[in-house]
Amino acid sequence: xxxxxxxxxxxxxxxxxxxxxxxxxxxxxxxxxxxxxxxxxxxxxxxxxxxxxxxxxxxxxxxxxxxxxxxxxxxxxxxxxxxxxxxxxxxxxxxxxxxxxxxxxxxxxxxxxxxxxxxxxxxxxxxxxxxxxxxxxxxxxxxxxxxxxxxxxxxx
Numbered sequence: 001x002x003x004x005x006x007x008x009x010x011x012x013x014x015x016x017x018x019x020x021x022x023x024x025x026x027x028x029x030x031x032x033x034x035x036x037x038x039x040x041x042x043x044x045x046x047x048x049x050x051x052x053x054x055x056x057x058x059x060x061x062x063x064x065x066x067x068x069x070x071x072x073x074x075x076x077x078x079x080x081x082x083x084x085x086x087x088x089x090x091x092x093x094x095x096x097x098x099x100x101x102x103x104x105x106x107x108x109x110x111x112x113x114x115x116x117x118x119x120x121x122x123x124x125x126x127x128x129x130x131x132x133x134x135x136x137x138x139x140x141x142x143x144x145x146x147x148x149x150x151x152x153x154x155x156x
Contacts, residue, residue, distance in 0.1 A: 030055040030105060032084040032092065035068045037061065043082040046095055046126030050084075053098035057084075075145055078116040090114040091141070095124035100138045100151050113141045115150055123156050131156075 032050065036043040038061040047057050062068060068083050069076075072091045080094025084101075091114035092101055104115055116139045117124055123133030133156045140150040 030102060031087050032057050032101075034059045034082055034084045035062055035065060036082040037063065037065065040081055042095070042120065042126040044126075045128070046082065049125035050098050050101075053102075055098060055101070073113065073143070073145070074116070074141070078118050078139065078141055078147065080116070080118060080120060086114075092116075093141075094118060095120060095126050096138055097125050097153065104140070104150070109140065111143050113143055115139065116141050116147070124153070 032055060034043065034047055034057055036047075036059060047059065050057050065081075065083065069079055072083065072085070074083065074091060074093055078093060082094070084092035084096075086092070086105065088105070090105070090112070093114065094117035096115050096117050100115060104112075117136055118139070119136075120127050121134045121136035122129050124136060135152070135154045137149045138151040138153065139147040141147050
Protein backbone atom coordinates (compact mmCIF):
# COMPACT_ATOMS: atom_id res chain seq x y z
CA UNK A 1 0.00 0.00 0.00
CA UNK A 2 2.82 2.45 0.88
CA UNK A 3 4.56 1.81 -2.46
CA UNK A 4 1.31 2.39 -4.35
CA UNK A 5 0.68 5.65 -2.47
CA UNK A 6 4.25 6.82 -3.07
CA UNK A 7 4.02 6.01 -6.79
CA UNK A 8 0.66 7.81 -7.05
CA UNK A 9 2.04 10.91 -5.28
CA UNK A 10 5.10 10.96 -7.56
CA UNK A 11 2.93 10.60 -10.70
CA UNK A 12 0.62 13.37 -9.51
CA UNK A 13 3.57 15.68 -8.81
CA UNK A 14 5.04 15.05 -12.27
CA UNK A 15 1.62 15.64 -13.84
CA UNK A 16 1.15 18.96 -12.02
CA UNK A 17 4.61 20.25 -12.96
CA UNK A 18 4.15 19.13 -16.58
CA UNK A 19 0.80 20.85 -16.95
CA UNK A 20 2.08 24.05 -15.31
CA UNK A 21 5.04 24.24 -17.68
CA UNK A 22 2.67 23.91 -20.65
CA UNK A 23 0.60 26.88 -19.48
CA UNK A 24 2.32 30.15 -20.33
CA UNK A 25 1.42 33.30 -18.39
CA UNK A 26 -0.01 31.31 -15.51
CA UNK A 27 -0.66 33.17 -12.27
CA UNK A 28 -0.73 30.03 -10.14
CA UNK A 29 1.98 31.39 -7.83
CA UNK A 30 0.15 34.70 -7.35
CA UNK A 31 -1.66 34.52 -4.06
CA UNK A 32 -3.71 37.40 -2.68
CA UNK A 33 -5.51 37.82 0.61
CA UNK A 34 -8.51 40.03 -0.18
CA UNK A 35 -9.93 42.14 2.63
CA UNK A 36 -13.58 43.00 1.95
CA UNK A 37 -16.97 43.44 3.56
CA UNK A 38 -19.22 40.36 3.72
CA UNK A 39 -22.03 41.71 1.52
CA UNK A 40 -20.10 43.41 -1.29
CA UNK A 41 -21.07 41.83 -4.62
CA UNK A 42 -18.53 43.65 -6.77
CA UNK A 43 -15.71 42.41 -4.52
CA UNK A 44 -16.87 38.84 -5.13
CA UNK A 45 -16.92 39.49 -8.88
CA UNK A 46 -13.37 40.94 -8.79
CA UNK A 47 -12.17 37.87 -6.88
CA UNK A 48 -13.79 35.65 -9.52
CA UNK A 49 -11.96 37.68 -12.23
CA UNK A 50 -8.64 37.01 -10.45
CA UNK A 51 -9.37 33.31 -10.06
CA UNK A 52 -10.38 32.99 -13.73
CA UNK A 53 -6.95 34.46 -14.52
CA UNK A 54 -5.32 31.68 -12.50
CA UNK A 55 -4.61 33.58 -9.29
CA UNK A 56 -5.15 32.01 -5.89
CA UNK A 57 -7.21 34.09 -3.48
CA UNK A 58 -8.39 33.89 0.08
CA UNK A 59 -10.78 36.37 1.62
CA UNK A 60 -11.17 37.96 5.01
CA UNK A 61 -14.41 39.74 5.78
CA UNK A 62 -14.50 42.88 7.91
CA UNK A 63 -17.39 45.03 9.03
CA UNK A 64 -15.22 48.08 8.27
CA UNK A 65 -12.07 48.34 6.17
CA UNK A 66 -10.83 51.62 7.67
CA UNK A 67 -8.24 49.86 9.84
CA UNK A 68 -6.96 47.81 6.88
CA UNK A 69 -6.59 50.92 4.72
CA UNK A 70 -4.76 52.72 7.54
CA UNK A 71 -2.50 49.73 8.24
CA UNK A 72 -1.31 49.67 4.62
CA UNK A 73 -1.08 53.51 4.37
CA UNK A 74 -3.64 53.76 1.59
CA UNK A 75 -4.58 57.43 1.37
CA UNK A 76 -8.31 58.21 1.04
CA UNK A 77 -7.99 59.40 -2.56
CA UNK A 78 -6.63 55.98 -3.62
CA UNK A 79 -9.22 53.84 -1.84
CA UNK A 80 -11.87 51.51 -3.16
CA UNK A 81 -14.12 48.81 -1.70
CA UNK A 82 -11.54 46.03 -1.19
CA UNK A 83 -7.82 45.59 -0.58
CA UNK A 84 -5.78 42.64 -1.86
CA UNK A 85 -2.44 41.88 -0.25
CA UNK A 86 0.22 39.68 -1.88
CA UNK A 87 2.49 37.33 0.04
CA UNK A 88 5.26 39.92 -0.55
CA UNK A 89 3.15 42.56 1.24
CA UNK A 90 2.18 44.59 -1.84
CA UNK A 91 -1.34 45.99 -1.85
CA UNK A 92 -3.82 45.93 -4.72
CA UNK A 93 -6.58 48.39 -4.00
CA UNK A 94 -9.82 48.26 -5.96
CA UNK A 95 -10.85 46.84 -9.30
CA UNK A 96 -7.42 46.29 -10.88
CA UNK A 97 -7.36 44.04 -13.97
CA UNK A 98 -5.38 40.88 -13.19
CA UNK A 99 -2.83 41.42 -15.97
CA UNK A 100 -1.56 44.57 -14.24
CA UNK A 101 -1.14 42.73 -10.95
CA UNK A 102 0.86 40.05 -12.74
CA UNK A 103 2.93 42.69 -14.54
CA UNK A 104 3.62 44.65 -11.35
CA UNK A 105 4.70 41.54 -9.44
CA UNK A 106 7.06 40.50 -12.25
CA UNK A 107 8.87 43.85 -12.22
CA UNK A 108 11.06 45.68 -9.73
CA UNK A 109 9.38 48.72 -8.18
CA UNK A 110 11.55 50.25 -5.46
CA UNK A 111 9.58 52.27 -2.92
CA UNK A 112 6.20 51.09 -4.25
CA UNK A 113 3.51 49.73 -1.95
CA UNK A 114 1.30 48.45 -4.78
CA UNK A 115 -1.38 49.42 -7.27
CA UNK A 116 -4.76 51.13 -7.04
CA UNK A 117 -7.85 51.79 -9.10
CA UNK A 118 -9.51 54.46 -6.95
CA UNK A 119 -13.27 54.41 -6.64
CA UNK A 120 -15.34 51.93 -8.56
CA UNK A 121 -15.14 52.69 -12.31
CA UNK A 122 -17.95 51.18 -14.37
CA UNK A 123 -16.58 48.50 -16.69
CA UNK A 124 -13.57 47.60 -14.53
CA UNK A 125 -13.32 43.95 -13.39
CA UNK A 126 -16.17 43.33 -10.97
CA UNK A 127 -17.97 46.53 -12.00
CA UNK A 128 -19.38 45.33 -15.31
CA UNK A 129 -22.79 46.83 -16.10
CA UNK A 130 -23.91 45.74 -19.56
CA UNK A 131 -21.70 47.33 -22.18
CA UNK A 132 -21.13 50.53 -20.18
CA UNK A 133 -17.53 51.58 -19.64
CA UNK A 134 -15.75 54.50 -17.97
CA UNK A 135 -12.04 54.98 -18.81
CA UNK A 136 -9.77 54.79 -15.76
CA UNK A 137 -6.14 54.66 -14.67
CA UNK A 138 -4.29 52.03 -12.68
CA UNK A 139 -2.00 53.92 -10.30
CA UNK A 140 1.24 52.78 -8.73
CA UNK A 141 1.39 53.90 -5.09
CA UNK A 142 4.63 54.79 -3.36
CA UNK A 143 5.70 54.70 0.29
CA UNK A 144 5.97 58.49 0.40
CA UNK A 145 2.25 58.81 -0.41
CA UNK A 146 2.65 59.81 -4.04
CA UNK A 147 1.39 58.00 -7.10
CA UNK A 148 1.82 57.91 -10.86
CA UNK A 149 -0.08 56.27 -13.69
CA UNK A 150 0.97 52.64 -14.15
CA UNK A 151 -1.54 51.87 -16.92
CA UNK A 152 -4.31 53.69 -18.77
CA UNK A 153 -7.42 51.62 -19.39
CA UNK A 154 -9.38 53.28 -22.17
CA UNK A 155 -11.51 50.42 -23.48
CA UNK A 156 -13.01 47.19 -22.27
